[in-house]
Amino acid sequence: MEDFQNSVIINRRKRARRFTLRVCQVTGKISLTIPFRSSISAAKKFLEDNQNWVNKQLNQVIPKTYMSIGTRVPVEGIEREISLKKPRQEGHSLGGKKLFLDCTELEVGVMTKEFLLSHAAEVLVPIIKQNAEHVTKKIKNVRFKDTKSRWGSCSSEGSLMINWRLIMAPPSVYRYVVVHEVSHLKYMNHGVEFWKLVKTLHPSYLEDRAWLRNHGRKLKSFVFKTFDCS
Ligand SMILES: [Zn+2]
Numbered sequence: 001m002e003d004f005q006n007s008v009i010i011n012r013r014k015r016a017r018r019f020t021l022r023v024c025q026v027t028g029k030i031s032l033t034i035p036f037r038s039s040i041s042a043a044k045k046f047l048e049d050n051q052n053w054v055n056k057q058l059n060q061v062i063p064k065t066y067m068s069i070g071t072r073v074p075v076e077g078i079e080r081e082i083s084l085k086k087p088r089q090e091g092h093s094l095g096g097k098k099l100f101l102d103c104t105e106l107e108v109g110v111m112t113k114e115f116l117l118s119h120a121a122e123v124l125v126p127i128i129k130q131n132a133e134h135v136t137k138k139i140k141n142v143r144f145k146d147t148k149s150r151w152g153s154c155s156s157e158g159s160l161m162i163n164w165r166l167i168m169a170p171p172s173v174y175r176y177v178v179v180h181e182v183s184h185l186k187y188m189n190h191g192v193e194f195w196k197l198v199k200t201l202h203p204s205y206l207e208d209r210a211w212l213r214n215h216g217r218k219l220k221s222f223v224f225k226t227f228d229c230s
Contacts, residue, residue: 010043012036019046023057026148026220030054062221067109073222075099075119077170082108113224120144120167127178128160131201137185148220151177151212154184165219169211176208 009031020033034043047054065071072079080099085092092115093100103111121144132139140158146165147153153161160181166174179202187194198205 008032008047010034010040012038019043021046021050021054023054023061025057025061025217028058028061030058062217064221064223066223067112069105069108071108073099073112073116074168074219075116076123076167077173082112109224116167116224117144117164120162120164123167124162124174124178127175128162128182131179131182132185134201135182135186135197137182139182139185151216152181154181154188156188158185165222168219168222169215172204173208173211176202176205177212179205 007030009029011031011033012035013033014036016033016035018035019038022031022033023029024031032043032047034046065073067073067082069082069084071082073082074080075094078097080094080097083098083100084105085100085102089100089102091102092111099112099115101108101111101115121142124144125142128139128142138158139160140155142160142162144164145161147161147163150161151163151166162177162181166177176198179198183194183197183201186197195205202208
């Protein structure tokens, strides 16, 4: 990237003690936080010095995948080709290596998201309930969201949040996230007892956690909006 400095967002912060450079691995957005009194020329110098690092980070950003007919999108770890449904089929459905959508070509993005969201609820809610029974805790409610940085969360009152994009991951991976969050119903921390419980409920948790670290960003690179001007 020749003139990457022009696309860097510089934030001056009163509390900042030093220069902090970040490259978002999902969007490729570059931002630099600088102490309040630092000069722009010092910021530019810092960027120059770190250009190689920035380029390395930018190379790792996964390009976005926009939905259209023929696009491959993983569902439960299996790549499915987006297709329009056949006349005799009803609603959205999975078949062979395809995802059949009941919509027009223009609606493919929104409808793929609609399918993934309802499929996530259908598959994950029973797994959540099953595991909650194991730890003999009650779930207050489950929400499916698309959060930027977290795959799930759990409040002390028993409200669970799961990122619906996880339904694109292999079953073992989404099961791990469910087990992780349900285990927080019992232990609201990441202590030894917590991980022991996770291991009992889901022995392959280490592999699945590593999968998320290595491939999780890919799940966030799918864009379901029909038009994206950002
Ligand atoms: Zn946790």
